[in-house]
Amino acid sequence: MHEMSIAMNIVDIACKEAQSEGASTISIIELDVGKLAGVMIDSLKFCYDSVCKNTLAEGSELVINEISGSGHCLDCATEFEIDSFMALCPNCESYKVDINQGRELRLKAVTVN
Amino acid sequence: MCDTCGCGTPGEAVTYRKHGDKLHHHGDSLLHTHDHNHDHTHIRSIAVEQDILGENSLQAQRNRGYFEAKNIFTVNLVSSPGSGKTTLLEKTLSDLEGVPCAVIEGDQQTMNDADRIAATGVPVLQINTGNGCHLDADMVHTACGELELEDNSLLFIENVGNLICPALFDLGEDKRVVIISVTEGDDKPEKYPTMFDAADICIINKIDLLPHVQFDVQKCRERALQVNHHLKFFEISATSGEGLPAWNTWLRENIKKQH
Ligand SMILES: Nc1nc2c(ncn2[C@@H]2O[C@H](COP(=O)(O)OP(=O)(O)OP(=O)(O)O)[C@@H](O)[C@H]2O)c(=O)[nH]1
Ligand SMILES: [Mg+2]
Ligand SMILES: [Zn+2]
Numbered sequence: 001m002h003e004m005s006i007a008m009n010i011v012d013i014a015c016k017e018a019q020s021e022g023a024s025t026i027s028i029i030e031l032d033v034g035k036l037a038g039v040m041i042d043s044l045k046f047c048y049d050s051v052c053k054n055t056l057a058e059g060s061e062l063v064i065n066e067i068s069g070s071g072h073c074l075d076c077a078t079e080f081e082i083d084s085f086m087a088l089c090p091n092c093e094s095y096k097v098d099i100n101q102g103r104e105l106r107l108k109a110v111t112v113n
Numbered sequence: 114m115c116d117t118c119g120c121g122t123p124g125e126a127v128t129y130r131k132h133g134d135k136l137h138h139h140g141d142s143l144l145h146t147h148d149h150n151h152d153h154t155h156i157r158s159i160a161v162e163q164d165i166l167g168e169n170s171l172q173a174q175r176n177r178g179y180f181e182a183k184n185i186f187t188v189n190l191v192s193s194p195g196s197g198k199t200t201l202l203e204k205t206l207s208d209l210e211g212v213p214c215a216v217i218e219g220d221q222q223t224m225n226d227a228d229r230i231a232a233t234g235v236p237v238l239q240i241n242t243g244n245g246c247h248l249d250a251d252m253v254h255t256a257c258g259e260l261e262l263e264d265n266s267l268l269f270i271e272n273v274g275n276l277i278c279p280a281l282f283d284l285g286e287d288k289r290v291v292i293i294s295v296t297e298g299d300d301k302p303e304k305y306p307t308m309f310d311a312a313d314i315c316i317i318n319k320i321d322l323l324p325h326v327q328f329d330v331q332k333c334r335e336r337a338l339q340v341n342h343h344l345k346f347f348e349i350s351a352t353s354g355e356g357l358p359a360w361n362t363w364l365r366e367n368i369k370k371q372h
Contacts, residue, residue, distance in 0.1 A: 002247055002278035009165050017161050027156065031165070038281050038307035074342075085306035085340045095339040099310075105165045105281075111158045 023112030069102025176285025194274030
């Protein structure tokens with residue numbers, strides 16, 4: 001389950017940031033996660049608490065902002081919202097679509113004390 | 114949860130073994146306890162804006178630079194368990210006799226695949242990921258250090274059999290190859306789009322079994338192209354050898370291109 005290693009990365013990055021700011025605890029970790037990022041948010045939440053144990057982030061809250069997907073059609077240049085990799089252009093019904101947004105997997109901010 | 118690999122807890126050490134080696138460990142502690150010194154300051158928000166897999170991407174870029182400098186063409190093979198990655202490698206390595214090759218094998222527990230590759234005479238290193246369901250760029254970096262790769266060569270990386278987790282982890286490879294076998298169902302690209310999206314090449318394997326299974330090759334290709342219109346296909350049977358010449362030619366051309 002790659003959500004476990006992703007959770008470990010999140011907590012690792014957050015702890016380093018918090019330490020370099022001289023903070024002693026982390027209360028909130030905030031993420032941007034794209035709908036096409038390939039991460040199951042439920043699994044991530046499931047791993048999160050156990051990964052936080054014995055770190056500055058123990059007991060912290062995980063806040064996830066879901067980022068919607070968007071793409072553009074290579075045949076007719078239409079831009080549109082997508083929620084899967086099998087996106088069909090609403091204008092010309094082409095599947096030649098490149099993704100602009102939705103793969104984000106970013107640690108946005110940490111709230112510390 | 115990842116049903117494919119069933120792993121749940123972190124902490125089991127990653128090990129690296131050559132054919133015939135005893136176990137030896139490399140430290141890989143990602144998590145460490147921090148001291149809590151409670152000098153009370155104020156609650157504040159720190160903007161971080163960091164890619165969560167940024168560390169892996171950086172290491173992958175370092176690997177890529179290393180491969181480029183040594184002129185090594187690197188292929189990352191991903192598939193569900195049992196789609197035929199090791200069988201394809203065995204066949205390919207014997208077909209490419211004379212071309213310097215090396216193999217990195219990723220598996221949770223056993224040495225089996227590395228032993229099969231070692232039997233072909235090609236240098237191989239087994240990475241056992243323990244609970245880990247994918248290889249990462251750092252493991253590949255360590256493995257490359259152990260393998261003493263030749264210049265102007267081909268490096269195959271067989272990832273852990275899993276169609277979900279390895280999708281997110283760039284290893285620094287030149288090409289990512291997803292293998293699907295005809296016993297798996299032609300809707301795989303639809304069910305595991307992240308992996309097909311992240312691949313450059315799609316191999317449809319076990320075509321010798323097509324007369325016995327319900328698998329529409331055309332439909333599978335169409336679905337895969339709907340996910341990722343950049344995909345190139347090879348239809349092969351790793352056991353009978355059908356379709357392998359085209360694959361071998363593609364590999365040889367890519368080695369040449371590197372020069
Ligand atoms: N009929 C047929 N069987 C194949 C073919 N390729 C592989 N197999 C069989 O499929 C089984 C699994 O093959 P492997 O090469 O071990 O598969 P793998 O992807 O390396 O498996 P893991 O490393 O466990 O993920 C073996 O019994 C192979 O003999 C093929 O083209 N045709
Ligand atoms: Mg194998
Ligand atoms: Zn269009």
